[in-house]
Amino acid sequence: MARRKLVYEGKAKILYEGPEPGTLVQYFKDDATAFNAEKKATIEGKGVLNNRLSEFFMTGLNNIGVPTHFLKRINMREQLIRAVEIVPLEVIVRNFAAGSMAKRLGLEEGMQLPRPIIEFSYKDDALGDPLVPEEYIIAFGWATQQDLDDIVALALRVNDYMAGVMYGVGIKLVDFKIEVGRVWDNEFMRLIVADEISPDSCRLWDIQTGQKLDKDVFRRDLGNLTDAYTEVARRLKVLPGNGHATPDKPTLIN
Numbered sequence: 001m002a003r004r005k006l007v008y009e010g011k012a013k014i015l016y017e018g019p020e021p022g023t024l025v026q027y028f029k030d031d032a033t034a035f036n037a038e039k040k041a042t043i044e045g046k047g048v049l050n051n052r053l054s055e056f057f058m059t060g061l062n063n064i065g066v067p068t069h070f071l072k073r074i075n076m077r078e079q080l081i082r083a084v085e086i087v088p089l090e091v092i093v094r095n096f097a098a099g100s101m102a103k104r105l106g107l108e109e110g111m112q113l114p115r116p117i118i119e120f121s122y123k124d125d126a127l128g129d130p131l132v133p134e135e136y137i138i139a140f141g142w143a144t145q146q147d148l149d150d151i152v153a154l155a156l157r158v159n160d161y162m163a164g165v166m167y168g169v170g171i172k173l174v175d176f177k178i179e180v181g182r183v184w185d186n187e188f189m190r191l192i193v194a195d196e197i198s199p200d201s202c203r204l205w206d207i208q209t210g211q212k213l214d215k216d217v218f219r220r221d222l223g224n225l226t227d228a229y230t231e232v233a234r235r236l237k238v239l240p241g242n243g244h245a246t247p248d249k250p251t252l253i254n
């Protein structure tokens, strides 16, 4: 039955071997997890929305010269990406206090931070992705100081782009997480944005009402997650026609 070789299965996505060397097919599942997979559900339509939204953000980033792994969308749940060597860090950018930062520091959620704050978690599910200082990252060889300087610059460019795009449709970008991967062009190593950018990995609040339009709807049982993601897609005009996640016909990859 399987027509492609499975390379990796994560909580929300599956990677298959791509049609050409150096490429992979990224498949978006409907599965949602929170609190290190303690809470789980299947949310119909989430994968389709995240595939579309990640395509939208990564295409925009590529177009303004911020390199990403995204090559093209293949069908409603799959996109072609560049294979990268993932840096084992979650790179979190925060504009307003929320989530774990608000909890850790006793801050009120929504408080504007004096400047964007970047933090790193070590990607390890068994450990619950612990927050790590730069000292650890360099000492354990997960990235060099030069890599970290490049990652910070990349993350801030993503932040400016995402915050601007969201502001344009009445949404506040509270915080987000990206992952970064290494690619080699001949001898030259570059760091590019990888994984996904979607409401699964951002906090998005309606500017007028404060309504949450991201995965916190699932984490905190605030309502229907697909409705929230559909609203983001509708505002960005990512979905065709009536604003429902009516996908286009699947197309075969060659």
Ligand code: TMP
Residues within 6 Å of the ligand: 092, 098, 099, 100, 101, 129, 175, 176, 177, 200, 201, 202, 203
């Ligand atoms: P946090 O406040 O829970 O640390 O989350 C910060 C941002 O990172 C938020 O936008 C949600 C995102 N995030 C992920 O994408 N994956 C994760 O596993 C976690 C914990 C957070």
